[in-house]
Amino acid sequence: DSGVTQTPKHLITATGQRVTLRCSPRSGDLSVYWYQQSLDQGLQFLIQYYNGEERAKGNILERFSAQQFPDLHSELNLSSLELGDSALYFCASSRTPRASEQFFGPGTRLTVL
Amino acid sequence: AQRVTQPEKLLSVFKGAPVELKCNYSYSGSPELFWYVQYSRQRLQLLLRHISRESIKGFTADLNKGETSFHLKKPFAQEEDSAMYYCALLYNNDMRFGAGTRLTVKP
Numbered sequence: 001d002s003g004v005t006q007t008p009k010h011l012i013t014a015t016g017q018r019v020t021l022r023c024s025p026r027s028g029d030l031s032v033y034w035y036q037q038s039l040d041q042g043l044q045f046l047i048q049y050y051n052g053e054e055r056a057k058g059n060i061l062e063r064f065s066a067q068q069f070p071d072l073h074s075e076l077n078l079s080s081l082e083l084g085d086s087a088l089y090f091c092a093s094s095r096t097p098r099a100s101e102q103f104f105g106p107g108t109r110l111t112v113l
Numbered sequence: 114a115q116r117v118t119q120p121e122k123l124l125s126v127f128k129g130a131p132v133e134l135k136c137n138y139s140y141s142g143s144p145e146l147f148w149y150v151q152y153s154r155q156r157l158q159l160l161l162r163h164i165s166r167e168s169i170k171g172f173t174a175d176l177n178k179g180e181t182s183f184h185l186k187k188p189f190a191q192e193e194d195s196a197m198y199y200c201a202l203l204y205n206n207d208m209r210f211g212a213g214t215r216l217t218v219k220p
Binding site: 003004033042043044045048055056058090092097098099100102103104105106107 | 145155156159162205209211212213
């Protein structure tokens with residue numbers, strides 16, 4: 001599959017814990033975006049990286065951080081987890097920095113108990 | 114603030130009936146608007162964008178700057194159109210999504 005991939009598919013953890021979500025962009029794509037989809041907040045943009053550098057920031061909490069590695073995969077780190085962090089986390093990628101050209105991954109479902 | 118409003122959480126129509134999914138936006142500049150679709154158990158995918166003025170799977174959307182709307186329309190709905198539809202506004206490379214409308218097309 002040459003599309004955007006995300007691991008794990010599902011993650012169940014407890015409050016106060018820390019997790020890392022991983023995203024591999026489509027082959028040739030340099031930009032990665034992270035989104036959070038929750039029942040009460042809908043789909044919200046968190047952060048964007050382009051070729052290893054942070055490009056744009058949305059509604060990302062200070063407890064959350066991300067990075068993009070030299071091989072262009074990205075990781076989203078969520079710490080001091082709260083019940084309200086339970087959501088579907090999507091990654092998207094695009095060849096250019098333009099969000100209008102992004103393709104989405106299947107998402108990681110995080111459940112915080 | 115730049116935002117997208119989809120007033121209907123749920124919309125149900127019969128197969129063959131026309132369907133319109135509403136989207137209103139607030140943005141003072143020239144908006145760049147999109148419709149995304151998410152079929153059951155599948156990833157979010159781009160359906161169409163207003164710039165290209167295209168028709169995908171029979172869906173069209175016209176930007177009405179006077180009414181600040183970008184409604185999605187299809188003259189004859191099909192069962193396979195049942196999905197979650199999101200309207201989105203691109204602002205400073207931040208894709209702002211509406212809350213989504215779940216469309217159910219009944220046989």
